[in-house]
Amino acid sequence: MLEKWRILNTGANNAFYNMALDEAIVIARSKNLVPNTLRFFRWSPSAVSIGYFQSMKEEIDTEICKDKGIDCVRRRTGGGAVYHDQNGELTYSLIMNEDHRLVTEDFQNTYETLCSGLVLGLKLLGLPAHFKPINDIEVEGRKISGNAQTRGMNVVHQHGTILREVDVNLMFKVLKVPSEKIRDKMIKVVQERVTSVNSLLRRNVPFEELSDALLRGFSEAFQIELIPGKITEFEDKLTVELEKSKYATEGWNLKR
Amino acid sequence: MGRAKYKVKGGKLIKVKLSENGFKISQIKITGDFFLHPEVLIDELEEALLVHPLDEAELTAFIEAFLSKRNATLLGASPADFAKCIVMAVKKDA
Numbered sequence: 420m421l422e423k424w425r426i427l428n429t430g431a432n433n434a435f436y437n438m439a440l441d442e443a444i445v446i447a448r449s450k451n452l453v454p455n456t457l458r459f460f461r462w463s464p465s466a467v468s469i470g471y472f473q474s475m476k477e478e479i480d481t482e483i484c485k486d487k488g489i490d491c492v493r494r495r496t497g498g499g500a501v502y503h504d505q506n507g508e509l510t511y512s513l514i515m516n517e518d519h520r521l522v523t524e525d526f527q528n529t530y531e532t533l534c535s536g537l538v539l540g541l542k543l544l545g546l547p548a549h550f551k552p553i554n555d556i557e558v559e560g561r562k563i564s565g566n567a568q569t570r571g572m573n574v575v576h577q578h579g580t581i582l583r584e585v586d587v588n589l590m591f592k593v594l595k596v597p598s599e600k601i602r603d604k605m606i607k608v609v610q611e612r613v614t615s616v617n618s619l620l621r622r623n624v625p626f627e628e629l630s631d632a633l634l635r636g637f638s639e640a641f642q643i644e645l646i647p648g649k650i651t652e653f654e655d656k657l658t659v660e661l662e663k664s665k666y667a668t669e670g671w672n673l674k675r
Numbered sequence: 676m677g678r679a680k681y682k683v684k685g686g687k688l689i690k691v692k693l694s695e696n697g698f699k700i701s702q703i704k705i706t707g708d709f710f711l712h713p714e715v716l717i718d719e720l721e722e723a724l725l726v727h728p729l730d731e732a733e734l735t736a737f738i739e740a741f742l743s744k745r746n747a748t749l750l751g752a753s754p755a756d757f758a759k760c761i762v763m764a765v766k767k768d769a
Contacts, residue, residue, distance in 0.1 A: 472714070497750075
């Protein structure tokens with residue numbers, strides 16, 4: 420019999436809620452209150468997240484974000500700044516026990532194993548995806564997914580993005596660049612290095628079709644059965660608390 | 676205030692901002708898109724670096740020992756990369 424995991428589709432929410440829910444699931448998992456979980460979600464309004472070790476003020480033009488109503492949040496994971504477009508990006512989280520058969524002590528190795536679900540899902544859509552160390556997935560040499568992992572409380576938490584559609588110009592409006600002179604050059608470079616599901620398949624792939632394919636990818640790659648579930652009351656309450664006391668605060672977001 | 680950026684080949688970007696007085700670091704912030712596990716160790720590492728001599732080899736050994744003692748993992752950068760970027764920032768501060 421296949422190992423059973425929970426699949427949550429939590430829809431589009433603000434950045435602070437989204438990051439708070441991820442942590443709430445991690446805590447619930449650590450207390451054995453919920454099974455290993457795959458979560459799909461989106462961002463509304465569009466948002467920018469920065470890595471745990473980054474400086475918000477150095478990476479993001481927070482004034483422009485304020486004007487455009489874009490949320491800015493620090494993640495609990497390392498890695499770089501990401502623009503999460505409301506209509507362009509699908510995000511996933513994996514929350515699982517650290518002693519799971521798919522997890523090794525080696526982070527690089529575990530990234531590759533956990534990303535294999537996404538790689539297979541993208542292949543099912545017809546995209547020749549492959550893992551690119553350290554933490555990316557590429558198609559035809561261009562990045563389509565970025566991922567970040569952390570561990571603690573005997574739980575592994577990995578989340579990441581899948582670009583369904585990408586607007587690099589918009590991305591660069593909110594990210595700070597070393598100087599205005601090189602902004603156009605940087606946009607060109609990133610445009611050449613980044614791709615998306617829609618541009619590769621030359622059609623508008625609905626979010627549901629994308630998440631269905633990834634779900635199948637995770638099920639087959641991990642040899643698990645994903646059972647649709649709900650957020651528990653414990654997770655729900657903790658999310659509200661973490662959103663208010665941590666992720667929506669300047670103390671957290673501006674701490675580095 | 677000295678600032679330096681160092682992109683690790685095949686790895687991540689490290690940024691260091693620091694003040695130093697002669698042979699010691701008096702203030703330091705290490706930021707970037709690297710991964711350090713557990714994450715909270717970054718504050719402890721910055722604190723530990725405040726009294727340390729600024730020789731690149733010594734810094735490398737010091738950071739290496741700091742991380743290994745705590746069973747920590749650095750991904751996308753090495754202790755030598757951190758040390759290199761710190762020394763670059765010290766030179767800018769001089």
